Amino acid sequence: MPEINPLEQRCISVVRGLAMDAPQAANSGHQGTAMALAPLAHVLWTRVMAYDPEAPDWPDRDRFVLSAGHASILQYSMLHLMGYPLTMDDLKAFRQWGSATPGHPEAGHTAGIEVTTGPLGQGFGNAVGMALAERNLRGRLGDGFIDHHTWVIASDGDLMEGISHEAASLAGAQGLGRLTVVYDDNHITIDGATEIALRDDAPARFAAYGWEVIELGEAGDDLDAIEAALKASKVDEARPTLMVLRTRVGSPSPTWEDNPKAHGNPFDEATIAETKRVMGLPPEETFFVPDDVANFYRNAAAARAATHAEWTERTASADTEARRAFEAAWSARPAGDIVAGLPTFGPDDSPATRVASQQVIDALAPISPSLFVGSADLSGNTGTKLAGAEFQSAATPSGMAMHYGVREHAMAAASVGMALHGGIWPVGGTFLVFSDYARPSVRLAALSKARVVFVWSHDSVGVGEDGPTHQPVEQVMALRTIPGLCVFRPADGNETAAAWATAAKIDGPVAMILSRQGTPTLTGTADLAVDGVANGAYVLVDPDDAQVVLAGTGTEVAVAVEAAETLAAEGITARVVSMPSWERFEAAGAEYRASVLPKGLPVVSVEAGVTLGWHRWADVPLGIDRFGASAPGATVLDRLGINPAAVADAARALLDDR
Amino acid sequence: MPEINPLEQRCISVVRGLAMDAPQAANSGHQGTAMALAPLAHVLWTRVMAYDPEAPDWPDRDRFVLSAGHASILQYSMLHLMGYPLTMDDLKAFRQWGSATPGHPEAGHTAGIEVTTGPLGQGFGNAVGMALAERNLRGRLGDGFIDHHTWVIASDGDLMEGISHEAASLAGAQGLGRLTVVYDDNHITIDGATEIALRDDAPARFAAYGWEVIELGEAGDDLDAIEAALKASKVDEARPTLMVLRTRVGSPSPTWEDNPKAHGNPFDEATIAETKRVMGLPPEETFFVPDDVANFYRNAAAARAATHAEWTERTASADTEARRAFEAAWSARPAGDIVAGLPTFGPDDSPATRVASQQVIDALAPISPSLFVGSADLSGNTGTKLAGAEFQSAATPSGMAMHYGVREHAMAAASVGMALHGGIWPVGGTFLVFSDYARPSVRLAALSKARVVFVWSHDSVGVGEDGPTHQPVEQVMALRTIPGLCVFRPADGNETAAAWATAAKIDGPVAMILSRQGTPTLTGTADLAVDGVANGAYVLVDPDDAQVVLAGTGTEVAVAVEAAETLAAEGITARVVSMPSWERFEAAGAEYRASVLPKGLPVVSVEAGVTLGWHRWADVPLGIDRFGASAPGATVLDRLGINPAAVADAARALLDDR
Known part of the structure; x- marks a missing residue:
């Protein structure tokens, strides 16, 4: 191992101390992974990522996604140390009522948290959406406005979840080179050694998806090696990168390192004191951040934030049209009078509402520069074609149409990621019965108020011959149970148009439940439906x-x-x-x-x-x-x-x- | 291409004819894949699989799973031709009210259909469960009773779904050598060429899971090559096999072959006549099965059924104890007075219901030889440990405890497969909030009346510090919306025991919704809860x-x-x-x-x-x-x-x- 700067070693130890103290105070939490990943986080925040703690919503920041959301105390500790609006009192209130530091990271709740994670695999899927959004906006607007990278920490559990397959396969097919996933390969799960249930060759698996794979191995506290690998992952812009990092849960605790129990149980006081002693921290002090460490991090944050200043200068000097285009894109809302532009339906029209919805999308597209429309291999069936648009790809990054493949879950998670990235109003279509496949991501869309339109057609036994496997009976009601999800089931074409008009204004996810079969235009809806x-x-x-x-x-x-x-x-x-x-x-x-x-x-x-x-x-x-x-x-x-x-x-x- | 026996060529043409005629009559259905896979089906049913059309439920039959369930007409045609109780009138009533030939295969509805498929990836997951069940029963009972293979046809769509990752990774980790998945690699999806969304190297992907991969390529009507590959897949008993078969959707239609439209749209009459002409069938005849073809299939079926006769003879000569053990295992129910053996809880007990449920499982295990208990990496947390049991593995095939890994969806689908295989009463645990991940499989458990117990603990905001990502609020109600799923949310230990006693008698899936936190034993439940x-x-x-x-x-x-x-x-x-x-x-x-x-x-x-x-x-x-x-x-x-x-x-x- 090369020499590590003693101050930086001390920084990492302080982060590990916080990662033990907060769960101990809460009598709940996951310090093991947070401790193991402290060197990686240190390098990401001090040497690699572009961000500005004073402007957490700066559009061109790098995106960081802790897919292993249970290690939230790591992210909270870094946000605090880097100078985000998260205080030491917030850390002390970890996992307490009303705190800014809930058990798992929640977007919209804590500044600097990009997406809501914890349910495994979701952050991975969100990050693929963020990388898609970045490429799309860069393609549409030029890299003066949007030009950044997405970083993910994923665990064994993330990679075991099926959504990781869908999202990784999608990212590979799309060649999302601005995405780096660090696989925290710690060989430990809750029930024991990972090997009791998982024997995948993860590097080979990701290579099969078309990813670049960097096998860093056990880097320990070798910050330079970690930095080099992270930066190397940015070089190949044609492929996403999986960087495999061997870590040891609970490190450097002499008693708990590599123990599955270090995952989800706070240490006892003696173990914490012992571990602090090993690290050279005062064993009796809690929430200990000495001035030199605090200063190091603040200085590092200021240096990283220089990218924001450059961006501000650069974009201010862009021509007016370009700036207007950026602002229009960034709002991710239709411009002007939505209702006026929508199709209306008369007594002689009896389209299926999925067909009416397609007409609405066609009408919305010209006034909605950020409308990004795709489906899980059912574009025609669900009315989610985008006329005249190119399909999103590395060759056509500005394309607003999307082929997600038969990947309902990844489509939903990526849509959430795009919406929370900003600058995209994602619409994703599949059959209503398959909303079940996406439900975990739909839930997090609602929890994080992501502006996604889920188009779910073929909405009843009216589906017909495909039979009960394809006929939703319980899905509409099951979706209504999700707090914060606005479910529309319009009666005809006019109600469909009105539902879209309302959806455009809603600050959260929308379910558009549409019929396969034609249905008459009802007397009165032309006048009454909008309100x-x-x-x-x-x-x-x-x-x-x-x-x-x-x-x-x-x-x-x-x-x-x-x-x-x-x-x-x-x-x-x-x-x-x-x-x-x-x-x-x-x-x-x-x-x-x-x-x-x-x-x-x-x-x-x-x-x-x-x-x-x-x-x-x-x-x-x-x-x-x-x-x-x-x-x-x-x-x-x-x-x-x-x-x-x-x-x-x-x-x-x-x-x-x- | 080698010469093909003209009669067998004619057989395949007849199957392809049926695969066109039935969708044409229904004006609905998927003939393209069915036509492409006719040679494979012909080989499976005439040369490879062990089954008896006169005893569709014979326990030791090979299991066939059409994960690409939309090609149902292929399976129905084969079942009819082989002599299962499925008539030509049934084929003519394809996709009609009350028919035995619904749009997608439904277990329990049509004799010879093992699992309900159509929602992509589900059959794949079920099949992994069937292979697990087979190995487990073989391990418990000896191969005189259970000794067969599981065959799957999977599509691009199946392999894109996340559940395919979970199930394949699980099968690889478990080394399920009695499982062969034929990947119908037809390069076509509904929205166009598969390559618009999918660029995985599927053989490399499955090799990374520890599977054997046989790349057969385009075999066309080369029956001997298909047979050889299928049989080769059985040789390595340590690894499941992915057999990649390049097919052409709609083959041999001169107009529609390789066209995405051949997937889900019935051909027109002219195209059907043209295709029949190419195949040497009378173009004007529908549902045409000449006597030589009918006889060929009946004779082949009789030959395949010889394995059943051998089994009957072999098991009849087994000793009484072995036969009793088989029958007890096959019933998959607890024996004797369930209620008498269950724990009771008094006024001083206040266990979490997940803890009470663990005690019930401990009590049920000795009288339930087929109780197979696992979790998605939360065995201790959810109360799904099986005391004293070995964990299922290739080395310990009789093990009744299971590590599913962080794979809720595969756990549920595999459980459905085990229950429908017979001889297993599967119990799978995770947190209630993650029931969302498994919902598509839970739905099919209900539709196919699979006797699975889903243990979902941590059932409310009582979860506490882990926060809203881990706190179910909508899941209990959303599960109640699923027809045929029996949801129990017991109030205390006595109700928990009573819920299990009822669950043991139910012919369908059960949700056991359990608390994380302790709760008092309520006055009266000791006497009243059972009824x-x-x-x-x-x-x-x-x-x-x-x-x-x-x-x-x-x-x-x-x-x-x-x-x-x-x-x-x-x-x-x-x-x-x-x-x-x-x-x-x-x-x-x-x-x-x-x-x-x-x-x-x-x-x-x-x-x-x-x-x-x-x-x-x-x-x-x-x-x-x-x-x-x-x-x-x-x-x-x-x-x-x-x-x-x-x-x-x-x-x-x-x-x-x-």
């Missing part, structure tokens, strides 16, 4: 003295309208309520809700999915509380009771009961 | 003249009990209802439900998760309609309103309102 959808639900058919409400979503609103007509012929007056978004309706307030669903008026609902959840709104919910069946879609819907006669029957029975 | 849990809900505290019901699940039942005590002190009588399983409660019937939740009695519910869904049972549902927070679990629960005071307040307010 109605924004409010989540609205009255579509409003006879005087309504006796009953028929409520529905999506293609079943047409069923409710037809049932209302049947009932009207019998002298029963029925109000029809379209409820495209429960989340928006909840947010619209009690008064508005009561205006749509007046207290005392009985409600029958109809939705071609499970009824669980509908009792919130309906006295009698009609739905499909079983899996579907393989047959033409209209047959399946009818046989499973999704038809106007069943709705009318339920309304009559409900009125008779009262 | 009460079986009924899904029951009255736990039953004062005379109850004014209000407090209903809850899991650890929140204790909160309801405490609230009832608070209210009792004020003279308000509250019934407490524990509702561990909504599915069982629904199934218990309206009369029973009304006995537990009488009409007219107001209900406050409390569950530490989203309230969506609770209006089915409660007037005022208390829950957590947001993500959690990082802090000690008791703090988070209390701050988010899960406490007795909030329940009592809600009850008072509800009574005041009336």
Whole structure:
């Protein structure tokens, strides 16, 4: 081992001390990996990455993703030491109510945290999206504005998760050379030695994806070797890099190093004192940061931040048009009057809402420079083509259309990464039933308020012949359970357009639930949908003295309208309520809700999915509380009771009961 | 190309004819892959696999898994031709209501279909479980009873899905030599050439997992070459095999071969006639099976079935003990009085339900020879250790404990495969929040009624410091939306034991939702839980003249009990209802439900998760309609309103309102 500068050695020891002290104070946390990775973090923050602690949101910063999010105390310690707005008190409040230092890093919660990690593999997938976003923006705007690198720390667990395959394979196919993943190869998992369950040849695996692989081996505290490897990973711009770093969990604790228990259990006080003694730190001191260490880090941060000053100067001198283009791109929102540009649908139109949605995307594209549209190998089927756009690739980095391949999970995670990177408004399409494959990333999109539009078509048993494996029945409701995910299930083309208009304004992820089959344009939606959808639900058919409400979503609103007509012929007056978004309706307030669903008026609902959840709104919910069946879609819907006669029957029975 | 026997060539042409005719009749389906793979299927069914069409459930049959389930017409055609109980009328009713030939293969629906496939990657994961089950049973029972091979056809899409990584990596680590995956390398996906999104070196990738790789290349109709490669794949018993077979979608259609459109669109009549003409079939005939072809297949099937006769003879001559052991293993249920052997918990016990569940597993193990217990690297945390058991491996094939690694999705899919293989009662544990990672496999477990116990612990914000990324709030409800999944969230140790007792009898998957934190043993559960849990809900505290019901699940039942005590002190009588399983409660019937939740009695519910869904049972549902927070679990629960005071307040307010 070469000599290490004693001050830098001391810096690393201080980081390791913090990584023990905070979990010990919280009686909870993961110090083992944080300690092992302290030299790597030290090198990244002091010698490699471009960032500015005083401007955590500077667009052209390098992105750092701790995919092994359980080692959060490492990232928090570095953010604090480098001068981000994270205080020593924040470190002391690690994992406590209201603190800026939660158990796992949360984007939007703590300055300097780029993405929310912890569920393994997610950060890896996000980082691929960030590298895509960087390349795309660089391609669109020139490298005066966007020109940076994405760095990831990933663990054995990250690489075992299936999403790592999808994301790595995607990154390889795309040749994302601005991405470096450091694989923390520590041979330890919670249940014991990694080898009890994992025998992959990881370098060969990543080489098979088209990655560059740097096998650094055990670098210990050899900062120069780590620095050289990290910088070497930047040279080949045609391939992402996996850098394999052998570490020892809990290092340099004499008792706990290489022990699986060092992963998720705080050390005891004696072990901490012993380890501090080994490192030459005062064993009795906690949260110890001597002035020389503090100064070293602040000086290093100032040096790294010089890139920000250069960027500011450079971009200020760019011509006005270029700066405007950057700002328009960076906002990632459509410009101007969204509604005015959207297609409208008349009584003779009966497109599937997936087809209507494609028309909306076509209309949005010219006013949305950051609209980035792709699918998991279902572009035509889901209405997620981007007319006239090039497909994203190394040869066409400015391409706004994307082939994700059959990789729903990576598509979602990459979309989250792009949205949180900034400058991209990602839209990703697949069949609704396959939203299940992406659910972990959808959840984190919601938790981190990432502006992603998930287009999920083929939204019910109306899918038809493909059968129950491809017919969602539980997915719409299961998605509604995710806090912060705004779910739209529009009833026709006009509601679809209105849902997109609302989605453009929302600060978080949106689910666009679309039909495979055509559905009539409903009377009234041309005028009412824009406000109605924004409010989540609205009255579509409003006879005087309504006796009953028929409520529905999506293609079943047409069923409710037809049932209302049947009932009207019998002298029963029925109000029809379209409820495209429960989340928006909840947010619209009690008064508005009561205006749509007046207290005392009985409600029958109809939705071609499970009824669980509908009792919130309906006295009698009609739905499909079983899996579907393989047959033409209209047959399946009818046989499973999704038809106007069943709705009318339920309304009559409900009125008779009262 | 070597000469091919003209009759066998004609056989393959007939299969290709059926593969065109059935989608054409249905105006829906995927003939392209089915046509391309006809030679492979022909070889598998006539020369390679051991099976008996007259005994589709013969335990020692080879297992065939069409992971590329969209090519279902290929499998249906072969099942029909080989003499399985699938008629020509069934083929003609392809994808029609009530038919035995749904769009994608469904286990339990069609004889000869082993697992339900279509959602890509699932069959691959199931097959790994089947190979595990085979090895385990062979190890436990000797190869007189179980001694077969698992065959898989997988597509580009299967290999792009993340689950293929998890499952392949697991199979490699386990050295599952009795598994052959044929990779249908056709260079075509729905959106175009595979290369637009996929550039993996698949052979190198699988070699990195420790697989044997056979690159057969383009074999066309060279049946001998295909046979030789398939048989070669069986030789190395230490490694699973990936056999790469280059095919041409839609072959031998002169117009559609190699065209992405041949994937999922029926040909038109002219194209079908042209293709039949090329193949020497009468172009005007549909569903054409000449006698010589029919006879060839029936004779081949009879020859393959000889293995069944040998098995019957061999096992009949085994000693009584061995036969009893086989039968006990094959039932995959506990023997004898389950309830009598379960642990009971008294007033001084307050284990976390995950801890109680571990004790139940310990008690079940001695009477459950097929109980196979593992976790996704969280064995201690989730209570899924199997005391005294060896871990499953090539060296210890009879081991009933399993390290799945950090592979929730593969764990679930493999569990489904094991359950459907027979002879295994698989239990797999992870944190509840990570059930999201496994959801596609959980859904198919439910659709195919696979007897899997999913142990999901750390079931609420009670998780505490790990924070919102690790705190489920929506998962319990999202799981309840899946038809056919029985979800248990037991309130204490006694309910946990009762849930397992019920689970042992259920013909389908079970979710066991367990707490991280300790919770008191509730008064009454020792006597009431066995029947009460079986009924899904029951009255736990039953004062005379109850004014209000407090209903809850899991650890929140204790909160309801405490609230009832608070209210009792004020003279308000509250019934407490524990509702561990909504599915069982629904199934218990309206009369029973009304006995537990009488009409007219107001209900406050409390569950530490989203309230969506609770209006089915409660007037005022208390829950957590947001993500959690990082802090000690008791703090988070209390701050988010899960406490007795909030329940009592809600009850008072509800009574005041009336």
